Amino acid sequence: MNQCIDQGYEIDAEESEVDYNAYNDNGYHLSLYYDEDEESLYIELEEPIEMKEIQWPKSELGNLLPIPDSTIGYVNYEYSDSFSVYIGNTSKDEYAAYVTKCLDNGFNINYSKGDDYFYAENSDGWDLSVSYEGYNTMEINISAPDADK
Numbered sequence: 001m002n003q004c005i006d007q008g009y010e011i012d013a014e015e016s017e018v019d020y021n022a023y024n025d026n027g028y029h030l031s032l033y034y035d036e037d038e039e040s041l042y043i044e045l046e047e048p049i050e051m052k053e054i055q056w057p058k059s060e061l062g063n064l065l066p067i068p069d070s071t072i073g074y075v076n077y078e079y080s081d082s083f084s085v086y087i088g089n090t091s092k093d094e095y096a097a098y099v100t101k102c103l104d105n106g107f108n109i110n111y112s113k114g115d116d117y118f119y120a121e122n123s124d125g126w127d128l129s130v131s132y133e134g135y136n137t138m139e140i141n142i143s144a145p146d147a148d149k
Contacts, residue, residue: 004030012134023135049074049137051088059083061142064126066101068140069094081144088137092116095132102128 009030013022020032027048054073068087076084099118111120116132125145
C-alpha cells in the first residue's frame with residue numbers, strides 16, 4: 001500500500017485491514033483487496049469518468065430534485081421513470097449541502113444517511129440515492145415509485 005501512496009494514490013483514501021481505496025491527481029481510482037481465506041490480492045484500477053457540461057433534466061424527475069451547483073457531469077442514463085448522473089466539481093461539503101437540500105425538498109421518508117451516502121423516499125414513493133464517490137464527484141439516482149409496494 002505504501003508503494004501506492006508513493007505513486008500518488010492518496011486522494012480520498014480509505015483504508016481497512018484488508019482493503020485500500022484512493023484516487024490519484026488524474027482521477028484514477030485504485031482499489032486493493034486482500035482475501036485472507038484465499039491469500040490473494042485483488043487490484044482494480046478504474047479510469048476517471050469523462051465529464052462535460054450537462055443540462056439538468058427538465059422532466060418530472062428533474063423537477064423533484066434540487067439542481068446541483070455544478071453543471072459538469074456525466075449522465076449515466078435518463079428514462080421517463082429514472083435517471084442516474086455523476087456530478088463533478090463537488091466537494092464533500094457541497095455534497096452534504098446537496099443532501100440537506102434533498103431533505104428540504106421532501107426526500108425525508110425512510111431515509112438513511114452517512115458521511116458519503118444518502119437514501120430516501122418522498123411522500124409519493126420516489127426513491128433517491130445520493131453518494132459521494134470521491135475525487136469531488138457525487139452520484140445521484142432517482143426512480144419512480146415501485147408499483148409493487
